[in-house]
Amino acid sequence: MSVALETPQQLTVRTVALPDGRDLLTHLPERTPLAWIRRGEGLVAWGEAARLTLPAESDGSGAERFRAAAHWLSAIMSGADIDDAVGLPGTGPVVFGGFTFDPGSPDSTLVLPRVIVGRRGGRTWLTTVCDRPGAHPSDILTAMTPVRPVGPLHWSEGTLSTPEWGDAVASAVARIRGGDLDKVVLARDAHAEADSDIDARALLARLTRDYADCYAFSVAGMVGATPELLIRREGDAVTSLVLAGTRPRGATCERDGELAAELTGSDKDVEEHGYAVDSLRETLSPLCSAIEVSEEPELLRLANVQHLASPVRATLLPGASTLDVVAAMHPTAAVGGTPTATAMRVIRELEGMDRGRYAGPVGWVDAHGNGEWGIALRCAEIEGRRARLFAGCGIVAGSDPEAELAEADSKFRVMRGALTD
Template sequence: MNTELSPPKLFVRTVPLRDRADSLVQRLPAGTPLAWLTGDDGIVGWGEATRLDPAPQPEGTPPTDTTRFVEATAWVHGLLEHAEVEDEVNLPGTGLVTFGTFTFTPTSRGSALIVPRVVVGRREGRTWLTTVTDEPGAHPEELLRPHSAPRPVGPVEWRPGSLTREEWMGAVAGTVERIRAGELEKAVLARDSFAEADSPIDVRVLLERLRTRFPACFTFSVGGMVGATPELLLRREGDQLTSLVLAGTRPRGEDAGADHQLGQEMLASAKDIEEHGLAVDSLRTALEPLAEELVVPAWPHLLKLANVQHLATRAHARLAPGVSALDAVAALHPTAAVGGTPTGTAMRLIAEVEGMDRGGYAGPVGWLDGAGNSEWGIALRCAHVDGSRARLYAGGGIVAGSDPASEVAEAESKFRVMREALTDPGA
């Protein structure tokens, strides 16, 4: 892999396209597509102009180490210094765009920043094309030719993950005991499972299924991480930053009455309100040093998705001068919604009891452009796709009132997102 720390000279051109109102996924070739989509809008990319793969830190490095974010920030700054950009559209997501994925812990492999050769984007009815070349005036014709049609996944064999259902329930029960003993307040525990297809999985199929079923989520594909996350770590436009905290989950009801009752039960649940409050507190603590203004609502609202509903709090901030999007990403990760409270204690417990390396699961995933605009989500409801194999992840927040059987049920409801994406209609 290319891990160059001295960025190359890049020539970037963004021009408007006639908006055909088709799915951006249809523009993608097979292989390793890059994508960040919300409904019909977003950006997709392919080819590789340059990339950075931050090296994992040595075992024993503190779990809150930010070296990979610092390295990424310096690398992106170097790209911008060397690039020549011609942008006829000037919207968030135009010009020099970098897609990124960061691992949950600093000692894991899998963090990557990728500048594609081609980007197609759409925002509010406007569509554009960006090309990135190594020479002025060059045009990547071979990357703009018509692409093959997406291929169905085909038969899939489902395999158990690192821990059995019973082992994971035991890990939850042990975590509850440690919380009640005062060792920590909350820990987020995750599970994995595996899917094996007969041939390489066409990520474009997964992206289209995910974005149409979950149009309010952020459907992504970066560095092998593919999913549809409801959790916006941050959106930055100018000096304005927005973040969405999700913690507390219930399934959707079978009818409107049952759905309403489930949501109201969650709003009245001491366990869910406590879990959500800890996540909000961690966001406030992380953003206050970076913001000149910070507004955090006092009470959560319900966010209803296709398969589950969450307690949600949307925070707004005006960043201080000189604070970049990646500075904010480094400060916010890991949130209490994916790690726990206190952060260091929870991260050590996760490493001890989960029985797996999360890789990019629950890490930041998203994009940034040369003007400082960006969107970063938390890689949830996702899988790591490698050839014909997909590793699925799901988890939930554990507090003093957690019940192991309920936590398993919650994780299963979250697994369903990627299991259905990997299942062909009629299979």
């Protein structure tokens, strides 16, 4: 990958405490909103002091774009004049990013915003990024226009029709039973079009309200609420969360319990989850020590679905960076399959579409390497009046096409609800 990594002249970065307890989203203007929020805390930002957009990789190895991003990130951070009066993870300069799922896809994007408002542990701060000493970013004075409703939507099917996607699932099951691979994750897309440009802030407000336990994000047009934490880094401490195996929530407590028992007792789902845990452990081993994973998965209940979940804790080895870990972990078995190379080939053949940044890493990193990166799931790509939604399902030998279609529909409901007034 040959990329001209243009970086601005020395940046002046100032972080100060902000005596403001408002909802973080109320700070966001409509233009270029960036966000990473969970349970009312996190980061919102806007404006662009610097931006990197990467082309498709030439060799398809998957590592080039992360190396290019790390080089650009290092140049940005090392050349900045930083005055941070707060000193928490997420203060000082913060870069938001989203990487494509497939290294053969262009548009992996990193953005250093002009203005950042953050909150952690009840403390709120303001960070400004300027091109020269003493300057004041005009972006901070951006008019906060009222959030606009989305309005009427016109829906259409995605790349594959419902029957075609069911056939793709059946083909994947046949290959798994034939011994080609153990698991593959197949995704679907769907399209919606509004009468006017979609205000991402409306989606973020609904996602943070309805899915407070997920990580609501907005990065370079990709908006969603993911339950899947790829990595959180604070100092040398690394945590992650493996999710694989899903059931919808029940309409009654009794039905909810039945679905939970069905999930925890399902050989198919436990097998799928085990592949994801083994994949993560193997991936982290060269970069981390003291890797701890619970012996049995937990049940994670979200607003619309429930998952088998395994928290992971590890210690980062000296010299390993946040993006090193992100690069090594992507794609996990939870969004790609097992073995990875075979699963990627099957995905390219059967899905019939370019996922773009869906199911790729999305998150943020600060000048000290602290950061949070999730997997871009339960999301939509917003471009003007158009929204492209995504949902994926893990396919193993015991998968049934009709059941997988139902699971994909339950995952679509997150963004359908966020888009519907």
